[in-house]
Amino acid sequence: QRDPVRRFRGRLGGAVTLWTSGAEPARAGLTVSSVLVALGEPAHVLGLVDPDSDLAQRVAETGTAAVQLLSWEHRDLADAFAGVAPAPGGPFRTGSWTQTPWGPVLEGATAWAGIRVRASDTEVGWSLLLDGEVEHVEVDPDDADRPLLSRRGRYLRP
Numbered sequence: 001q002r003d004p005v006r007r008f009r010g011r012l013g014g015a016v017t018l019w020t021s022g023a024e025p026a027r028a029g030l031t032v033s034s035v036l037v038a039l040g041e042p043a044h045v046l047g048l049v050d051p052d053s054d055l056a057q058r059v060a061e062t063g064t065a066a067v068q069l070l071s072w073e074h075r076d077l078a079d080a081f082a083g084v085a086p087a088p089g090g091p092f093r094t095g096s097w098t099q100t101p102w103g104p105v106l107e108g109a110t111a112w113a114g115i116r117v118r119a120s121d122t123e124v125g126w127s128l129l130l131d132g133e134v135e136h137v138e139v140d141p142d143d144a145d146r147p148l149l150s151r152r153g154r155y156l157r158p
Contacts, residue, residue: 013151
């Protein structure tokens with residue numbers, strides 16, 4: 001029987017995002033579902049990431065990240081960046097990328113934000129809280145109906 005808190009969290013569900021940082025050859029990425037967007041001037045994107053991940057280290061070095069919303073067709077890529085599927089040569093070989101000032105962005109991402117991380121030293125439970133101030137946003141208004149969602153450890157279509 002799984003921990004009741006894990007079971008509760010799994011039932012919340014949420015959009016699947018990919019956080020990336022750095023530039024080739026020193027780039028890192030991580031699939032993240034624990035994300036919150038706080039509106040305001042400026043707006044913030046908050047994410048809970050593994051403190052031992054390559055992404056956490058790269059963000060600490062660069063102070064920036066690109067946060068991308070993944071679509072249904074990106075579920076294999078999401079698994080590769082989550083470390084639960086094989087990615088020969090590394091997960092960045094699973095897609096085509098455009099380098100931005102905030103990090104690599106997946107070509108075909110329907111929405112993404114470039115953030116400047118203002119705080120990355122708060123541990124929450126087993127996670128590291130990244131608090132990023134939004135500096136740039138791109139949204140494809142014609143492709144809003146295909147987000148990759150996660151609930152109870154499975155990917156769902158909306």
